[in-house]
Amino acid sequence: MAKQLTKRDDNYSQWYNDLVIKADLAENSAVRGSMVIKPYGYAIWENMKAVLDKMFKDTGHVNAYFPLFIPKSFFSKEAKHVEGFAKECAVVTHYRLKNDPNGKGVVVDETARLEEELIVRPTSETIIWNTYKNWIQSYRDLPLLINQWANVVRWEMRTRLFLRTAEFLWQEGHTAHATREEAQEEALRMLDVYVDFAENYLAIPVIKGDKTENERFAGAENTYTFEAMMQDGKALQAGTSHFLGQNFAKAFDVKFTSNEGREEYVWATSWGVTTRLIGALIMSHSDDNGLVLPPKIAPIHVVIVPIYKTEEQRKALAEKALEIKKKIEARGYTVKFDDRDTHKPGWKFAEHELKGVPLRIAMGPRDLENQTVELARRDTLEKSIENMDGLEDRIPALLDNIQATIFNKALKLREEKTTHADTWEEFKEVLSQKGGFVMAHWDGTTETEVKIKEETKATIRCIPFDSVDEEGVCIYSGKPSKRRVLFAVAY
């Protein structure tokens, strides 16, 4: 078929790009670094949004919307934030175009220059905390549990569809609390919401932990992360949740009167996941035939393909297929009946495999006689002959099984590709030969962390919460260490 993918073993990176394009998920646009998210890719994002939005609301959050533009001066208010965020940004300097006096087209009207430049938000802590200042006076106004679904822009030099783009879509939670403890709890609660989402919906096993000081969000006291392993052994940071302390409250002078009548600065968190999760989803599960989508996030759960030669057969199959479709849909699933007569069944099979539809039902005239269908699982590519009768009753368990199988396969790969290394030589060899996650001792200094990165490209993905206490020595410096941290080369 025309839509042949590069094989993962031949060129993993090319395979990924091919797949994103050929499965109609996204494509590069005329604007450098900005992608077009095509309808099929956007349908996956809509499903992700729906699940996450419900999770946020179930944990007491509400949505709001803050401006796209942030005055340049806001970025200077939080000392660390400016270093981390206000550099590679899109800057709006003018607010008017005019007809080019020298010919065709339009030019910038130089008389319409803004007094203060506006930055297209790379993240919204500054504009939001500037707003919260007016919303918070008393402990009665707290906590403030707000989320925003929005587009953001970071001027990345090297971009890849979904994984790193100049503009991307995300949600950013920004909460305000009366106490340090409450804010810390919130940051961890949202990390757990994300982990629940990643593992139970995206079927991606993740490791949660603290970021090192060096890898923290600019302006955070602590950054919690959840890290996934892609099939090529590289790590991908799937999302983060930050405990911001009182840094933004101090920068924007946001105080409240406590119930003891004292004036105090407000405590903050922020947390976000992005369209990057679509990249993680693709790279976690898909294969040389195309996408493999976990049923809980797939836009289409079941596709029915009729196989016929005569018009009479076509009609008879359509009638039965629509009956089956209706019964499965009544269980809450999305079913597509692919009755296009412009393509042959084999072409359709390949197309739906490419698009990762979890279950395929094929039926021909013989099946009608026998009251059977051919059922094919996308994850294992296994086929079976099934009785039409009561098929819809078996679909839910089957989709649950596919969901679990996809997760377990990813978990097994991660376990196989996670290695404990105790010496510098061993560490380097694992990274260059086997790749994957390396659990190793580290002396806790940024200096060592940076040197290890320079020499191996591996970074500390996190200090896993479940890393056990264990005496050891840093693989690089030989200094003492109390527990292992998670190293990997990352996307």
Next chain:
Amino acid sequence: MAKQLTKRDDNYSQWYNDLVIKADLAENSAVRGSMVIKPYGYAIWENMKAVLDKMFKDTGHVNAYFPLFIPKSFFSKEAKHVEGFAKECAVVTHYRLKNDPNGKGVVVDETARLEEELIVRPTSETIIWNTYKNWIQSYRDLPLLINQWANVVRWEMRTRLFLRTAEFLWQEGHTAHATREEAQEEALRMLDVYVDFAENYLAIPVIKGDKTENERFAGAENTYTFEAMMQDGKALQAGTSHFLGQNFAKAFDVKFTSNEGREEYVWATSWGVTTRLIGALIMSHSDDNGLVLPPKIAPIHVVIVPIYKTEEQRKALAEKALEIKKKIEARGYTVKFDDRDTHKPGWKFAEHELKGVPLRIAMGPRDLENQTVELARRDTLEKSIENMDGLEDRIPALLDNIQATIFNKALKLREEKTTHADTWEEFKEVLSQKGGFVMAHWDGTTETEVKIKEETKATIRCIPFDSVDEEGVCIYSGKPSKRRVLFAVAY
């Protein structure tokens, strides 16, 4: 109470601004012309989105996402479009900031100037048709029925919350068709979807019709509009649907091979509604006590307020209230139990009236004894004593009745404030004395249209589809006219 509103009769414009702020819908931000949509306002937008999104999907559309930035040169490609749209825009000229060498803060890095400026999308026809060029080759690729939920920016000089802001949220549908007829049908279909939404969900009666040539969307062959009347008699354009002909296909060279093998330009539509609809909703129904929200779009349908003095009473009422809440929620409604002990019942009543909650249930110790509650309708402010028993069974019909009552009240007002004028004197007098909609004859020329606007501020809102054939003479020029058109002063 503290949150006193300006009265509509005293200052309608101030009443509107007060209400938007005091009902916690939105506020102005630190960025001129950009608003913050607060959680309660955003909840209304989320409800609107959910209903519209389903309507779009039910009519065969899918969502996608296109870039925020549009290369400046794209705007020059469609001759009329550039005149109408590429003027008051936010222009991105640089992609990097740097530390100010002379002191604190950050400055624009002048070495990071873009080769071609990027425009923050004021609307997306150009970038989308540039993309469609690669998606459309054959008649088999058509129709393309795509919608986008997005933020857009138009640099308005005079802004008002929801009604006119520099940045606003909207949806923009962009469809591509093989024939003129199909595209025209689509533009009218989506107009009807909007009218259905406005009348049956927002409870706003609207008049649909053609825009005059002068008021058409820049680049459209025809613009259909639906116009609403606000309580002060001014018109508000609630949304538009455009038949774009082949203008954008020609500008971006988008051709397809027809099923007869001919190469032809593609036919287009676009259609959109915005957060402005929240402004329309407020100004259509609300009163001097605050918001009046139609149940089908209200974030909270029923609020229950307990009235107690003792802790024992509080507990007994809470138990019963939660029971009632659960029963009403089981019918698919959102119920809030307002058990805050920081505020008195009277304060809460005023608060929920301000926020437009359609039904209020108040219950005290006497009610517990009698197994009754006091039920108050927000729309009519009527109160009644109701039996607790089976209350949940009566709620759906009651909310439906409120929905219908709100619509009928708005319809009655519009009818009262719609006048036929046959002479220029009469026309001016109606506009200056009574206001509202004026149905009058017009000679069909832009010249007359512009002069009428200059002299009276009234514009032709539309040529209503249901305007009957009728011989007459233009109120301004005295030239012959075949049918009346709809004039009004508009927001």
